[in-house]
Amino acid sequence: MTAAAPRTETRTMTMVAAINDALDLALAADPTVHIFGEDVGVMGGVFRATDGLQARYGAERVFDTPLAEAGIVGMGIGMGLAGLKPVAEIQFAGFLYPALDQVLSHLGRYRHRTRSRYHLPMVVRAPYGGGVHTPEQHADSPEAILAHTPGVKVVIPSTPSDAKGLLLSAINDPDPVFFFEAIKLYRSVKEDVQTGDYRIPLGKARVVTEGNDVTVICYGGMVEVAQKAAAAAQSAGIGVEVIDLRTLVPLDTETILESVQKTGRAVVVTEAPRTGGFHSEISAIIAEEAIEYLHAPVVRVTGFDAPYPPFTAIEDVYRPNAVRVARAIRQVMEY
Amino acid sequence: MFQLLTPEGTATGAAELPDPETRLRLYREMRRARHFDDRGWVLYRQGRLGVFPPFGGMEASQCGTAAALTADDWLFPTYRDTGAALTLGLPIARALAYWRTSPHGWAMPENLKVLPFYIPIATQYPHAVGAALAEKRKGTRNVAMAYIGDGGSSEGDFHEALNFAGALDAPCVFILQNNGWAISVPTRSQTRATNLSRRAEGYGIPGVRVDGNDVLATYHVTREAVERARNGGGPTLIETVTYRVKPHTVADDPSRYRTEEDNAGWDAKDPVLRLRTHLLAEGLMTEASEAALLKEVADEFEAALQEADGYPEPTPAEILDHVFAEPTPQLARQRAQILAEENA
Numbered sequence A: 001m002t003a004a005a006p007r008t009e010t011r012t013m014t015m016v017a018a019i020n021d022a023l024d025l026a027l028a029a030d031p032t033v034h035i036f037g038e039d040v041g042v043m044g045g046v047f048r049a050t051d052g053l054q055a056r057y058g059a060e061r062v063f064d065t066p067l068a069e070a071g072i073v074g075m076g077i078g079m080g081l082a083g084l085k086p087v088a089e090i091q092f093a094g095f096l097y098p099a100l101d102q103v104l105s106h107l108g109r110y111r112h113r114t115r116s117r118y119h120l121p122m123v124v125r126a127p128y129g130g131g132v133h134t135p136e137q138h139a140d141s142p143e144a145i146l147a148h149t150p151g152v153k154v155v156i157p158s159t160p161s162d163a164k165g166l167l168l169s170a171i172n173d174p175d176p177v178f179f180f181e182a183i184k185l186y187r188s189v190k191e192d193v194q195t196g197d198y199r200i201p202l203g204k205a206r207v208v209t210e211g212n213d214v215t216v217i218c219y220g221g222m223v224e225v226a227q228k229a230a231a232a233a234q235s236a237g238i239g240v241e242v243i244d245l246r247t248l249v250p251l252d253t254e255t256i257l258e259s260v261q262k263t264g265r266a267v268v269v270t271e272a273p274r275t276g277g278f279h280s281e282i283s284a285i286i287a288e289e290a291i292e293y294l295h296a297p298v299v300r301v302t303g304f305d306a307p308y309p310p311f312t313a314i315e316d317v318y319r320p321n322a323v324r325v326a327r328a329i330r331q332v333m334e335y
Numbered sequence B: 001m002f003q004l005l006t007p008e009g010t011a012t013g014a015a016e017l018p019d020p021e022t023r024l025r026l027y028r029e030m031r032r033a034r035h036f037d038d039r040g041w042v043l044y045r046q047g048r049l050g051v052f053p054p055f056g057g058m059e060a061s062q063c064g065t066a067a068a069l070t071a072d073d074w075l076f077p078t079y080r081d082t083g084a085a086l087t088l089g090l091p092i093a094r095a096l097a098y099w100r101t102s103p104h105g106w107a108m109p110e111n112l113k114v115l116p117f118y119i120p121i122a123t124q125y126p127h128a129v130g131a132a133l134a135e136k137r138k139g140t141r142n143v144a145m146a147y148i149g150d151g152g153s154s155e156g157d158f159h160e161a162l163n164f165a166g167a168l169d170a171p172c173v174f175i176l177q178n179n180g181w182a183i184s185v186p187t188r189s190q191t192r193a194t195n196l197s198r199r200a201e202g203y204g205i206p207g208v209r210v211d212g213n214d215v216l217a218t219y220h221v222t223r224e225a226v227e228r229a230r231n232g233g234g235p236t237l238i239e240t241v242t243y244r245v246k247p248h249t250v251a252d253d254p255s256r257y258r259t260e261e262d263n264a265g266w267d268a269k270d271p272v273l274r275l276r277t278h279l280l281a282e283g284l285m286t287e288a289s290e291a292a293l294l295k296e297v298a299d300e301f302e303a304a305l306q307e308a309d310g311y312p313e314p315t316p317a318e319i320l321d322h323v324f325a326e327p328t329p330q331l332a333r334q335r336a337q338i339l340a341e342e343n344a
């Protein structure tokens, strides 16, 4: 289900290394690609996602900006209008907020309001999510705000291979793409990743594990949590199909509905707050289009309607874990 | 650049020197701040404090400015301004609690108008304007003071705040701590401006540039700005020129982005030692009275540490506290869920 090309050569990579590799390839392949943001140049990013790129491609194509998110996104919009491919980094997704005016008022609208005379092939990368005990506002999951904004795409990978293939697709996409990277996954998983350019299309979900009893729908940092819960359920004789959405916009409703029609049960998992989240959209789609297949109501496993807590001692209460997902799986089985 | 004490500790401009008692107070405040910073590192290494942004070397910039306020004024500190908050009176135990990621570090004392350290950059600057304006509308003489970094002064909120404050004549004092770096980005890459205090001109308000390692100078210019604001003279921007001798946070590795040359000379400008030389030379302090002061400062810290150690850990349902005055039905359900799962 992943890359279309045969995997000839591979190298073991963490997710952050795979992202660095994708950026490297994009810079090498296309002189219009420019990378910028806070600390992305000399330092190579606070998570090292842009490590070494300024040394390789120069300070014109990989550069540090002043500390101003509205400026970063707004300038990127102008660069995109004028023919470059801006790849901006927002240091943490929780610091995207000063730029939201540029995103909501402009980034998502330019194609529409110029009748496609102009378009914005811009990528905004941002580390998101919790699980690593960061200070206040460093663990936010604002993906639903973006998914709710017409005209912007939203991508959230969960593995190194996916991160690379999806990022290359995002950079080569003609439209603006938000690319959220789960901080928890940056260095915690390693796998063999194909070297060289390969693409994973936006809008194609990945079936992580197959099963006949329950569908667990998740993305980003929640995929490994769902996998753990699925493995536990499996040993109790419950077949769990875990679906990694990979992209929220465009959304692969077909894979979701096919699976739910097979299993008749759905659990949706996210670490974002509960009310008004993207998980609610998925639940609504299932309710609209597959209700007659359901043996139980859809269950959402989410964060809470409170700011993400920076309290190390109880942070893990907020972020869904395998136990909570397993409980939801039992709940839909026993309904 | 305004200065009252040379790096060698020689006083210039005698007319503007604060009285001896104030000079000793400023020394004490800087020593308390430095002690927090030094012990903070050790506690971090021992796993007894979380990641925190050190401010050692910036004591004059923080303590001298905050010392110009009274407890009736407002303070809007960034994450790096533990020294300023302690000077206004934030209990050490609360500051420790904040950097221990305990909710007890968020509960600010009732007798102070100091806000929890702001993590997002610049976004609190307009709040200071609003607080200042509110004090004016209420007819008090209280002012609001907000801190920001050289990097933070690139954000739109910084500029909007300065413009609002000028246009609305808000009794506000803006402290811009120019410590040379925004994580890895030196000020020269942050902006083409070489004198950040002159940004004030663009908003029609006074801008002052002061040696940020000279506590007598920072105190003097901030007091003037505070007095002007109290007397209806409007806002001021003060740029304190200093240096972040330490890493961005205790977990940061500055060798990736700066050289020994960058750091050269800054240790010799140490603000604490500068005032120390002066106080000893003037006979305002003896080695013996200093030793007693240092012991007092250390004892105070250890007592605060014990107090902080005594704060109970938060309980799971606390993540839902204080979202609204009355929990919404959704929050009530979520609380029930947490409690049920706890007992499951």
Ligand SMILES: Cc1ncc(C[n+]2csc(CCOP(=O)(O)OP(=O)(O)O)c2C)c(N)n1
Residues within 6 Å of the ligand: A038, A067, A069, A091, A095, A098, B080, B119, B120, B121, B122, B148, B149, B150, B151, B152, B153, B179, B181, B182, B183, B244, B248
């Ligand atoms: C809105 C926002 N963007 C980015 C960050 C990440 N960040 C934290 S500190 C920092 C650099 C700040 O530099 P400066 O304002 O000069 O203050 P200093 O840390 O030097 O005291 C950055 C980019 C943030 N906290 N908030």
